Amino acid sequence: MTILLEIRSLAVNIGALYVIQGISLTIGDRELLFLLGRNGAGKTTLLKTIAGLIRPTSGSITYNGVDITNKPPYFRARLGIRYAPDNRRLFQSLTVEENLAVSLMSEGVSGDSMRDRIEYIYTIFPDLKRLRKLRASQLSGGQQQMLNIGRAIASPNLKVLLIDEPTEGLSPIYASKIAKVLGDLVSENKSLSMVIVETKPSLMRKLGGRFVVINSGRIALEGSVDDILERPDLLSLYLGTKPA
Amino acid sequence: MRDPRYLISYAILLSLPPIFEILGIARLTSILAYSYIMSIYALSFALLLGYLGLLNFGHALFFGIGAYVTTYQILWAGVPYPLAMLASMLIGGLAGAGAAFISRKAFRGIPFAFITLTLLLIVYFLYKRRELRAISGSEQGLLVPTPQMFVSPLIPIMASLIIIAYMVVILIESRHRGVVASGTSRVSGTYLSRNNVTWLSAAALILSVSTYILTIGQMSKPEPYRVSANLYIVALITLYLVHMAIKMITETPVALIWIAIRDSEARAETMGYSSFSYKTLGLVIAGCFASLSGSLYISYSSNINPERAFNPILSIYGLIYSIIGGLYPIEGPILGAILVSIIENFLADYMGGWSLVIIGVAFIVIIWLLPNGLAFYLWRARVGVIKGITRRIARIKSRE
């Protein structure tokens, strides 16, 4: 398994706050990495820094040997990194279909190949097809999340998917839909890596992989998902929840 | 305020008109008088922008209110000029409160700038309409009889006597404490050093000589000169008072709270400060002083019309003065106003319409190279120069 993303001694200060105080990780090709930790631990910040929305104060991020530490988000997107944020951040005044289209147009995919990809997303999320002419602002929470994920996975060049709390605040129906989609993605796609911020064990149980616990900006614990699932005491300590 | 260098700088400025007269550039007297009036305006604008972070594109509104309200009082109610000025300061302050109330929901950044701009535009266009000619004077404007400002020639004499007395006491104190005085003067609160004392003494000399010329000269000069010299003195003294007042305000805790609100409104609110109240206070003060400058303007140009009083370009000028001169230190806008007014009026004779082009270019160049404004860099340079001189003196001494 080759190493795709390498993060070395990353530190991120936001204002006077030391949000990330020295994190080093590697993410390999076809790897699934869960970022766990309490609220405010730095998980979202780490994800955003990998995506390029936040500049690190020090440290480095390398992708396939290319140093992307200070590169803008669109540079990273061209390399195959996609980001699905926890507050969705859909393009509110655009329709569902336009949201999908623009995510493909931004990297240069247009015309027929774009149409094919949009249809592909529609097969994964049939609801989105039904709602495709509606504005993003008119969708319900669950539908928005489907669009959020759909947008992120639309790219034919997807290599690394960064997802922040994919099932947060969703009703069980939508949560399981999303979980299924992610599971399918993993099994179908031969070269996709994912970094997932999650607070619920259910998704971990379904997908497996590795995990890393972030506490006060540092890595407190790491290991394989199977291991931590057998330790409800650790789960409740680091997630603050009872295992589902 | 207790630093005599301010008093002396103003006193030197006070003695300039006869020097201009001798040099044949008497026009500079009225131009500088205008620039002092605009300095007051600029100070009020910079107070809002520098401390509260509020860009007020409608600032000309306060200026125009000051001008017109004073005019109405003089023309229709026969109120004596100084009283009219005070009254319009009050109205200006009220206007500031009104503007604060209207913009209470959007009291920051661009929305605030647009709201105040729109208020100004409404009044501007309203006043320009022929139907309101009676109260606006339309194009010709309302003619205001030149306010009687009798500046007693005794004033400068008394001022210089006080300053000389001040200086003598400081000199005696410095003698008393040793040749190179150290420590703080009990009288002025300034740190005494050889530099200061020499500087002060030289200044005092220039001052008394020029004041003498000024007062003697006034007796025999023709009307226009005397009028503009009077205006010059009144404007300068008012500027001094406003300058000191604003400087004092910036040294109170209120200014610190303003800065806190400017930097992070949310945090200031959680600390218990009502950002609305403090912003309103700022607007009231700014409104007061801007109105004052408007009512002084009446004596500069005895004719007031909507084009001059409520012109949106005037708000832009507030920004120009503040940025070119710099928002900090508080002397910045004054420097900016004086510089720009000189370029526009005095040098315009040699450059024609290009003066505004130069100002536009200067605007951009300053924000590029000297973003903190001229005063900031000049002040720093001055400190550097003095440090350089003292270091060189010390080096020479150590070699002996």
Added chain:
Amino acid sequence: MSLETLFSALVDGVALGFIFLLLSLGLSIVFGLMRIVNFSHGSIFTWGAYIGYEISSRTNNFFLGLLTSSLVAGLIGILTERFLLKIRREALAQVIITIGLMLLLDRLAWLRWGDITYIWFPQWLEGSVSIGPAIMYKYRVFLIVVGAILSTTIYYFFTRTKYGLIIRAGIDDREMIQTFGANIEGMFTLAFTIGSILAGVAGFLLVPWQGVYPSIGTNYLLYAFAIVVIGGIGSITGTIVASMLVGIAQQMCSYYVPYLTEISIFTIMILVLLLKPAGLLGRGTE
């Protein structure tokens, strides 16, 4: 209050509305996408008008004038965005730079052309034409036709083309569009240039009707501010609707109640600012 006058006012209003639209669109998009209030936008309008006037009055060719005014406007736009706005990125600095540019451009125009209002009319558009029972100035009809064509093109650009969609998405969320691969710097330049070209075209189109004088652009900019506020920042449809409204309102007022012309519009602007800051149709962005 005759029907003819009413009709005439409406026609003029719609024609003016299209001019407003061309001018305001650039302002709205640049502010929505780049968060910059471009105070020099009116000056581009002025210079587009002057250059177009100079060329067309010498060559007697309307379209040549149109072409040159768009080129000059676009050039000013690109130079401004690529060089001037890169000097300092803070909000206040950008305001100052655009204001400085406005002063510069307006004053240079005054120095070159003076206070006289210049008007030039293409021969084939002079006079009136009767459509049905109504008699209208040919140029107004022309403006309406051209305006409609341009508006449709613009609408098509923003809803069907790649760059238009990307710009609209960027207005909604400047960061997220980059995470999909869109080069934000390129978008900025594109949006700014398009806005400038439209402003220049608007300026030139107005020459046969209102002429051109040094402060015309900055005067109209005030209206553009009102339109952007009323229609909603960054909202294409909002800008279209608001431009029409303001155009018609302005003409109606100047026909029937001239003293209310500017006041009515700015009163509406301030009411919108206070009651519905997002604009009547837009989404709030402050």
